[in-house]
Amino acid sequence: MINSAVLAGLGLAASVILTSGVQAETRITYKSAKAGSSYYQMGVELAEAMKSGTNGEIIVTVEESQGSVQNVMEARGRGGDYVFTTPPALVASAQGAKGPFDGKGSPKFDDIRALFPIPSLTMHFVVSKAAGVEDLSGLEGKTLLLGKGSFGATEGEKYLKLFGLEGKVTLAEVELSNAVPALKNGQIDGFVTAGSWPAPNVVEAAASADVSVLSLSDAQVAETKRTRTVIPAGTYAGQDQDIVTTSLAVVAYSTLAMDEDTAYQLTKTFWETKAKLSESARWWAGVDQGLMGTIEGKIHPGALRYYKEAGFPLTDAQQ
Template sequence: MTQFFRALVAGAMVAAIGAGSAMAETRITYKSAKTASSYYQMAVQIAEAMKQGSGGEIIVTVEESQGSVQNVMETRARGGDYVFTTPPVLVKLAQGGKAMFEGKGSPKFDEIRALFPIPSLTMHFVVRDDAGIEDFAGLEGKKILIGKGSFGAREGAKYLELFGLEGKVELVDVELSNAVAALKNGQIDGFVTAGSFPAPNVIEAAASTGVTVLSLSDDQIAETKRTRLVIPAGTYAGQEADIVTTSLPVVAYTTTAMDDETAYQLTRTYWEQKAAMGEDSAWWNGVDAGLLQNITGKIHPGAARYYDEAGIALTDAQR
């Protein structure tokens, strides 16, 4: 009987330890972008970083998304384990019931809270070095590829119109995936792309062909109503000076349904693992605490606790 009793006690202890481990494990669903996009790849990196940085206590499952609007809309039905990415402007539109959210409002939108910034969508106007293009005026009469249906394509077309180039640039009807090959073959003089920097297609073009990425003036940036961003000199092969361009900030969000401790641990682990992620993918090196200024809404109290501990200032509006 004594041996049997000891076995029961030992079994109970093992079960208790297992239950404790299960209770300590935090499971998060992270909804980002389409699987083919760089932002889906970032989501996978974040999932790996969370597991590594938390010693396996934070497990992130990455879900494919059809876009940022869908990510925001799903907050209406999701719980406290939901994290998603979107530009801050879409959160503002959702909370105001405007644009694509008109007639689709929900009290849940007012519960959206920011955690941390991720790499911004950064505009690149890339031209061949031998095309003789030094500024946007130089695009007149040139063959430029802007792609189809993407944020970069829409933004590129908008900029050409804003800067008086609508109808003066020959837009080449080719998929953006073919841009580097078309540039090499001389079929186009340049292309427009939007993504986190350094952008893989710009890296390839700079290394194989030799390119210039055009800078925008302060007046041009003001016309676009986008966020100013500087790509440091040396980011791309042959780039000797900073590139001044525009960006669309992107942020990881959750809602007030997430408890403060979970939000704190997610935010702390993200920032502690960011340098390691940057060793694998350079786009993380463009993220720093300065990007927090692009968050126009409120930051989750758990995340704010981390920023307070780290000595990172938040605005009154973000609390």
């Protein structure tokens, strides 16, 4: 018969084992975009990669977001388990209490630190081949769908102004979600969308309609003041040449509330599993060391440790 002292010892041992298991598991909340969007799907893929790449030591829960401004704003009240995505310019705006953060500044914004880049928001000008459009100037007199409220819509509108097309293009009153059917039935000649490449709605358009994705000249790219981006030939059905376009960087961030070891492990695991991620979802193929230059501001000390070990290019401002 087992006496009470032995039972107490067994209970203590079990308690130590359970407690050790809890301590070994780090839980992270990853806040990115609306459910159903490509960036939400990326979060799901990243969560799976983190779990697999750390043998379950890091568990990531993907949390729906209404957009990058909300993601940055929540950094004021979140703890060390918070990772979020946003274009770097919004972090600078928050730290300077400018733009959408005017009158909403907080010292906690100064603690935001970068971890790693994720697929960029890449501009796509998709047109029906029947429209006979070869470049952006050929959009004059055509009907174009920009959508509303998205980065792609505001950026597309900006490009029409930059390149002398304002008032010379008919803007369709159609939701972007209906772009492909509208293109196929001739309601529009083309649409503008921004997303990681390959963009799901462009894949759908290329597979079901005869379309082209327009390139920008290097001079036009320079005029936009965005990052020059090349979408490789063969990314979309019927695309036999590289597409030169522009993009807006998107980066995964945390804050100094996250401990250095966790930031190190997150960053190390991301880069070490990126090749596998790219095999299952091609948009990760667009992330490489070249995107490190798009990270404005400081990198988290834990992530910095990994980048120095791995020999990544870094600027003085990032360190």
